[in-house]
Amino acid sequence: MKGHAHTTEADVAAEKRLLRDFSSLQDTSLAGLSGAPREGNIFIWDCVVCGLPDTMFEMGTFELTLTFPTNYPFQAPSVRFITDIFHPNISPAGILAVDSWTPALDVTELLSNIQRLLSEPDLSSVVHHEAARLYREDRREYARRVDRVIERSLEIEEEENGPLGRILNC
Numbered sequence: 001m002k003g004h005a006h007t008t009e010a011d012v013a014a015e016k017r018l019l020r021d022f023s024s025l026q027d028t029s030l031a032g033l034s035g036a037p038r039e040g041n042i043f044i045w046d047c048v049v050c051g052l053p054d055t056m057f058e059m060g061t062f063e064l065t066l067t068f069p070t071n072y073p074f075q076a077p078s079v080r081f082i083t084d085i086f087h088p089n090i091s092p093a094g095i096l097a098v099d100s101w102t103p104a105l106d107v108t109e110l111l112s113n114i115q116r117l118l119s120e121p122d123l124s125s126v127v128h129h130e131a132a133r134l135y136r137e138d139r140r141e142y143a144r145r146v147d148r149v150i151e152r153s154l155e156i157e158e159e160e161n162g163p164l165g166r167i168l169n170c
Contacts, residue, residue, distance in 0.1 A: 032050030078098075
């Protein structure tokens, strides 16, 4: 039942696990991944994933939200990109389905998998058909569309945060 005031054992277990995940994410040496729970709600995280070096997403800095169910880690969090992105596995609304979830995965591994997926789309679970078609048939045009989205996101960052933009570990 949603909306009840007391916390269930499942909620407590999920919160403990999320605190552990947050701690391991802070300790990670993986470049280009960051995230933290929202103040007052450990079940919603604001994260940033940077494109991997030497890929067409290299210059991209992508903000996304992870929303965790109360039975986490037994059910995957939902992933929604806030930054516009053009990708075969991410819907135009920014939704990324987490297909291969297991409770053994943690937030660091999930973000790392997302980072890798950016430059290595999974064409067996396409949700953005135009992106998938271009990726398969016209890689140059696909790269152009990716570049355009990344450039637009960098312009938005500058407008929102002044000339320096936000300093991230990209």
